[in-house]
Amino acid sequence: MRDIYLSTYCVAFQDYPWLAECIRTFPDFPVGVEFATSWTTPNFDENLVRQIPVFSHLPITLHAPFVEECTIPGSPEEQFMEKEYNKACRLYHQFHATSMVMHTHEGSFPAQEGDRWRARSLEVLLDWTRRMIDEGIHVTVENVGYPKKNSVLFDQEQFVALFDRLPQEVGCLIDTGHAMLNRWDIPALIRRMGTRIKGYHLNNNDGFHDSHYPIYDPEGFCSHQEMDDILRAIAQYTPQAHLVLEYAPDGRATTPVIHSDIRRVVQITESL
Template sequence: MKLSISDLAYAGFRYHDFCQLPKTCGLEFFYEFGTPTYWDTVLPLMLEDRQNGVSVHGPCVQVNLAVDENVRFLEVFLDTFRYAQKIRAEFVVVHTNEALPEEDPFVLRQRVVRKLALLLQLGKEMGVTPVIENVGLRPSGSLLFDREQFLELPQIFPEAGFLLDVGHAHVNGWDLAATVRALGHRLKGCHLHDNDGTGDQHQYLGNGTIQWAPFFEALKEKAPEARLVLEYAKLPPEGMAKHVESVRKEYGI
C-alpha cells in the first residue's frame, strides 16, 4: 500500500509546511484550489525527493454532478485532466455528488451516472484514470448514493476504479471492511480520516470512533495496492510526521 498525505491541511501559503512532511509519503492535492501557474511553481518544491507518487483531487466546489444546470463540468474536468496528464498523476478523484438538490433521487442518480460515463470516457481518451469517490452525508441530507447504490456502480462501469472515503462511509453507517471486500481490486485508493459518526470532521486516525483494525485487515487482503491518503483538516508538520510513523507501525503500512 502507498501512503500519501492530502494538502487539505496545508493549502495556500502553507505549502512550505507540506515540504517538511515525510518524504516517504506521496501527495494528493486539490487542483481547483490553485492556478496552473501556482501548481507549476509549488509542486516541484512539494515533490522534491518525495516517494510514492502523486494523485489529484478533482473539482468539488465548481462541480456538482447532480445539478442539471452545471453545464461546465466537462470544461472544468478537462482542465483538471490535462494537468493530471502533465504531471503523470496516478489518478484523479471524482465525486458522485456533494449536495442533494430537491429533486427525485432516482433522476439525480441517473444524471450523475450519465456524467460519470462521459468523464470516464474522457479519462480513457486522455490516458488519465478517474476514480469514483463516495460522498454525501446522511445527517445533512446530502447522501444520494447509499452503500447498496454505490456498490452498483462497479457493475455499471466495469472498467472504472473507485476510492472509498472512510470518513464519509462511517458517518453513513457503512460496514467498512465489508465495503472494501465488495470493491476488491477495483478499489484504487482510500481517503483516511476519523470522526465521531455525526459529521465529516476530518480528524486524524484514532481521534474518532472508527474501528481501523478490521478495515486495514480487509484492505491488505483485497486491495493491497491501493493508495491511502491521509486527508486531515489540520495537523502541524511535526505532528503529522510523528502520526505517520505511528500509523505505519500500528497498521503495518
C-alpha cells in the same frame, strides 16, 4: 510497499511549504502528495502550478474539482464543470500523476429527486471516466454525501452496484470518514469490493460532520481498534490500493501526528 500520500487539505490547499517540510522531515520512506485541482482561495491555480517542480520527485495523485457533477445539461453550471474538469486533466499530465479521484456529486438535493440525480450522476460519470481513460488517466470514483448535509445520493448497496455500470478500468476509492457518517460496514465493504478498490481517503470524524480528524484522534467516531480493523481489511483484500491521509486544517494534524499515523498505517497494512 504501497504508495502513501498526504492530502493538501491539511494545509487548506495553500500552505505548500509547510507540507513540503512535513514530508521532508519524515525519514522512513518517500510520502507522496494528493493535490486538489480547484478551490476558492485567491490565485489558487497559479499557486498550484508553481508546485509542479517543487514536488516532482514525489508520487502525486490528484483530486478532481470540487464542483457539482449533477448539473442540468447545457446549463452554465455544466459549462463550469467542463472547464474545471478539463483543467484537472491537463494538470494530471503536468504533474505526471498516478491517479485522479472524482465525486459522484457534490451538493444536497430534494429527497423526491433522488432517482433523477442518480441517473444524471451515472451519465456524467460514464462520460468523464471514458474521457479520462482515453487520455490515459487512471480514474477512481469516491463515496460522498452524508445525512447532516442532506446529500446521501448512493447508499452502500447503490454505491457498490454503481461499479457494475462503470468501465472496468474505473477504480473505487473509499473515503472512510464519509462511510462512517453513513454508518457503513467498512470492513464488509472492503471484502465485497476487493481489488476494484484502488485507493482510500483515510480520516476519522465526530460521527456527524465531515470533520476529517486524524484516524487515531481521541475524539474520533471510530476507535483505535476499529481503525486498526479497517486497516487490516485494507491489507488483506486490497493490497495494491494507495492510501491518502486526508486531514482537515483544524490544528489536529500536526507534523508529529501525521508522522505517527503514517508509521501505524504502514505497520498494519504491511504486516499481513
